[in-house]
Amino acid sequence: MRTSITVAGLRGMVLTTAFFAVAAPAQNVLIEEIIVTAQKREQNIQDVPVAVTAYSGRMLEESGIKDVRELAAIAPALTSSQSQTSTTSSFSIRGIGTSAQNFGLESSVGLYIDGAYRARQSSIINNLVDIAAVEVLRGPQGTLFGKNTPSGAINMTTVRAGHDRNAFLEVTAGDFGLLNFAGATNFSLIQDVLAVRATVFTGSRDGYVSDINLGNDAINDRNRAGGRLQLMYTPNDKFEVRVIGDYGEINETCCATLTRQDNIVAFGRDDGMGGPVYGTDALLLQLGGTVFTGDQFEDRVTALNRLPHSSNNDAGLSVELNYQFDNVAFKSISAYREFKSFDRIDADFSNVDLLTDTNVADQNSFSQEFQFNGVIGERTTYVAGVYYFQQDLNSVSTLNMGDATSPFLSADPALALAIGGINMFSPPFPPVAEAFPASAFASDNMRQEHESYAVFAQADFELNDAWVLTAGLRYTDEEKKMVGRFSNGSMGPPPDITEIGTVLTLIQMGLLDPFDPANTPRLMAAFSPTWVPGWGLYTQPALAPQADLNETLADDQVTGTIKLSWFANDNTMFYASYGTGYKSGGTNTDRINPVFSQTFGPETSKAIELGVKADFPAQNVRLNVALHNTQVEDLQTNAFSGSGFNLQNAGNADTSGAEVELWWSPTESFQLQANYVRSIADFEDFQNGTCWIATPFHTGTPDPGYDSSGGPFSPTSSVCDRSGGRVPSNPENSFFLALNKSFEVGSSTSLYLRGEYSYISDTMTDGNNEPLKLRPSFDNLNLRFGLIFDNIDAELSIWGRNVTDESFYETVFDVPVQNGKLNAYPLEPRTFGMTFRKSFE
Secondary structure (H helix, E strand, O other): OOOOOOOOHHHHOOOOOOOOOOOOOOOOOOOOEEEEOOOOOOOOHHHHHOOEEEEEEEHHHOOOOOEEEHHHOOOOEEEEEEEOOOOOOOEEOOOOOOOOOOOOOOOOEEEEEOOEEEOHHHOOOOOOOOEEEEEEEOOOOOOOOOOOOEEEEEEEEEEOOOOOOEEEEEEEEEEEEEEEEHHHHHHEEEEOOEEEEEEEEEEEOOOOOOEEEOOEEOOOOOEEEEEEEEEOOOOOOOEEEEEEEEEEEHHHHOOEEEEEEOEEOOOOOOOOOOOOOEEEEHHHHHOOEEEEEEEEHHHHHOOOOOOOOEEEEEEEEEEEEEOOOOOOEEEEEEEEEEEEEEEEEEOOOOOOEEEEEEEEEEEEEEEEEEEEEEEEEEOOOOEEEEEEEEEEEEEEEEEEOOOHHHHHOOOOOOHHHHHHHHHHHOOOOOOOOOOOOOOOOEEEEEEEEEEEEEEEEEEEEEEEEEEEEEEEEEEEEEEEEEEEEEEEEOOOOOOHHHHHHHHHHHHHHOOOOOOHHHHHHHHHHHHHHHHOOOHHHHOOOOOOOOOEEEEEEEEEEEEEEEEEEEEEEEEEHHHHHEEEEEEOOOEOOOOOOOOOOEEEOOEEEEEEEEEEEEEEEOOOEEEEEEEEEEEEEEEEEEEEOOOOOOEOOOOOEEEEEEEEEEHHHHHHOEEEEEEEEEEEEEEEEEEOEEOHHHHHHHHHHOOOOOOOOOOOOHHHHOOOOOOEEOOOOOOEEEEEEEEEEEEEEEEEEEEEEEEEEEEEOEEEOOOOOOOHEEEEEEEEEEEEEEEEOOOOOOOEEEEEEEOOOOEEEEEEEEEOOOOEEEEEOOOOOOOEHHHHHEEOO
């Protein structure tokens, strides 16, 4: 039931700590009243004209959610992915998200913990421990939330310190050597005035991918730890200070990739004479490497020179001040955060020593938000404030050559032809030097300073007892300064490959006499750069020298929302909304093909949403439905081209669909939760996209978006039109169903059974829309059996995840410098375990 706005109702609003509360139910009414802060004030979720799904800490425990990435399995329209390392995790809502491969990008999904913005998506990846609530807001949140929320937001809150004991200890053990510990407790230092809460956790698990030489179950392990210390100071009923210090670390062998499509031979074409077309896998075999076929993907076995390694440390301190004036609640949130990471991968994903990529990065940020939450008269409620964000980013990425790099890359037909042709004239000319010596490297040192200001306001106007108009605006000013230094080792002057090819062709045609002294200067000019070791690096965009970067980007934007809510009765609300979102542009921090711009512009979104939120108390049913359409302009995309990531604005994208959420409690002992999402997300206009690589190699089928009119050396020869293609990482259909049944088995003991089923339709995994990268649909089943011992406040549960052992995976990508070969990142196989949790009141 909706509560009318009053000054008395406002008082104490900021100091209320409950995010999820159960209203005193009428007889036989089992639907919970869920309180959320989706509009920066506490409201019944059924009164909020926003598509938001909320989960209490207890709900997460019942579902066995221990990692924020696992939230995507149950939250409608939310997807999460992880690729090369544990610091390249990313999130999408309604098909729109942001790759974490490049720190020049900011997240399209705003991530907030206890009101503080998390600038790096991977900084939120760790065990979920002592969580009070999680809210997933869908659609642009460009008015009230502090930073970059063009597609939605994840808003998490931790359990607050209090004067009651409210402690727990939890132990989890399972297969693959899983062992997790977690605990938390309150300390009342001064009764009703000063309280402290301490939270700690640690977790470890073996991997689920083996290396034939480097160990069984060695890759994709877990090794995490962290803690949180809170102080709550409440000297009176108007003033509150909450100080939170937290630290988390990850030190893992992550992440494994497995062969989805090998290129030993092309499967759909021949060499024109009926013979096979061999790929780089044949060369790897010649160099002593181990090659896996796509049929071996489910074996979860690979072969590398060295195991991947990811480690990061995330730490922060926030101070929240709340003061209740007569008619206005004031809130201040100050937060400082640091995030440091180290990642090293075998970048050719084979056990032939070709390429090793090492990344060291650190980020620190400070944010300050002031909020004013008040009323005007008897029918208007408002939230207003100012926001400041400052961030420094430093990153050093180094790609090193290996002992086999030169013979492997020099076998490329174009290079091999040039090398053979030049060496025909040795003597008198010197032979070609080593193209990719083991001492060669390419190092990128990037530094960014980022500053942002914003002012915002939103008000609810009660037009009458049934209609509410909501309107809000935000002005944001952004400035980024980026300095990049690109360095290389063991390189000479750049060769002109086109000129070398021309000279050799003229010689072969008899139009150029190589022994005529008059032609010697031309041959010398063409051949001499290849006599210096390292000349081959110029032929690879990810290795080739690049001009240093010194860019300043400044931009400002006005975003906002308008919503109209109609409360048809005490249990049903219809709403219509229009909202806009924004995130700033930036600079590509990778070496890329010069045809692509090194900078990219801001991304904006405009969304229309129609929804209904209805409770049926007599049937104990809640049904929420949202229909939406979002237009995204200058969508920032990051696609891997086989030799580097192409980060750019993709033009326009369109995402539309429907979301249906159902809760039903026919009895006190049985609950059903279900959601269905239909989501269509396409590129409306994407002229300069990344081209197909694997499909043309295997089948000879050209990329339909390729424009060959300008010839092989035109600006269009390296890009393809992706207009009309699917936005990656967006399943068009998804379904989730959870059933929970409890039984009384004694005066103080009960048990429950919980099953969760999810279905994900086929998904395009990469922005170049290559057919071989389409992941087929899959489903997943999780089961949980629990015993609750009320007399000792304890719970024992036995659980299984992915119990049918479905073999599913995340992104499919072109393996670097191995055209036609595709790898993918496998997700967890079937796992089982047991959790014991003891509470102390």
